[in-house]
Amino acid sequence: GEDVEQSLFLSVREGDSSVINCTYTDSSSTYLYWYKQEPGAGLQLLTYIFSNMDMKQDQRLTVLLNKKDKHLSLRIADTQTGDSAIYFCAENQGSARQLTFGSGTQLTVLP
Amino acid sequence: DGGITQSPKYLFRKEGQNVTLSCEQNLNHDAMYWYRQDPGQGLRLIYYSQIVNDFQKGDIAEGYSVSREKKESFPLTVTSAQKNPTAFYLCASSVMWGANYGYTFGSGTRLTVV
Numbered sequence: 001g002e003d004v005e006q007s008l009f010l011s012v013r014e015g016d017s018s019v020i021n022c023t024y025t026d027s028s029s030t031y032l033y034w035y036k037q038e039p040g041a042g043l044q045l046l047t048y049i050f051s052n053m054d055m056k057q058d059q060r061l062t063v064l065l066n067k068k069d070k071h072l073s074l075r076i077a078d079t080q081t082g083d084s085a086i087y088f089c090a091e092n093q094g095s096a097r098q099l100t101f102g103s104g105t106q107l108t109v110l111p
Numbered sequence: 112d113g114g115i116t117q118s119p120k121y122l123f124r125k126e127g128q129n130v131t132l133s134c135e136q137n138l139n140h141d142a143m144y145w146y147r148q149d150p151g152q153g154l155r156l157i158y159y160s161q162i163v164n165d166f167q168k169g170d171i172a173e174g175y176s177v178s179r180e181k182k183e184s185f186p187l188t189v190t191s192a193q194k195n196p197t198a199f200y201l202c203a204s205s206v207m208w209g210a211n212y213g214y215t216f217g218s219g220t221r222l223t224v225v
Contacts, residue, residue: 041218048211090214092210097142099213106151
């Protein structure tokens with residue numbers, strides 16, 4: 001099947017902004033999602049964006065969507081040590097009614 | 112509160128044994144999924160079910176079996192045929208209607224072969 005792609009690692013300093021990028025595959029996806037996984041835990045839905053939106057902001061999180069390039073990004077402002085986790089993007093592929101996940105980006109926040 | 116519960120959190124299996132991982136949800140979701148996650152890797156789909164009494168193989172179904180006798184429950188059995196079962200197992204559920212069917216995940220079961 002087609003892949004949703006993410007870079008594997010990102011390191012930032014505490015207090016800086018983090019930007020996690022994702023390239024998805026299905027131009028007909030109606031929703032795109034960001035999940036957070038802390039060590040030893042399940043995935044927690046952070047936020048999602050509807051495909052007719054370009055941007056969605058939720059407190060420290062900003063999601064940007066470029067449909068032309070099939071590019072999704074998650075910006076975390078004022079990154080804290082508690083933000084250290086793996087972040088997965090996912091797209092829905094309508095006909096199968098399933099989500100396709102990227103491989104996850106390990107975010108490390110340095111003091 | 113509605114949610115999805117996986118048990119046990121940790122499970123140890125001897126060589127040649129079958130073990131069953133539990134997944135229960137009270138979200139009234141129709142679809143349920145099992146994923147395997149290995150260290151430093153993403154999610155790989157084992158099995159999924161979109162309706163009671165029906166389920167489909169995912170990408171890595173060999174050595175695993177499931178049942179879906181009730182809407183709320185989707186247990187996963189790791190059989191002795193699975194040669195490398197040590198991994199973190201995640202269960203998820205979702206609705207089957209509307210355009211927004213983001214998954215809700217359980218907290219996972221870590222299976223170790225001893």
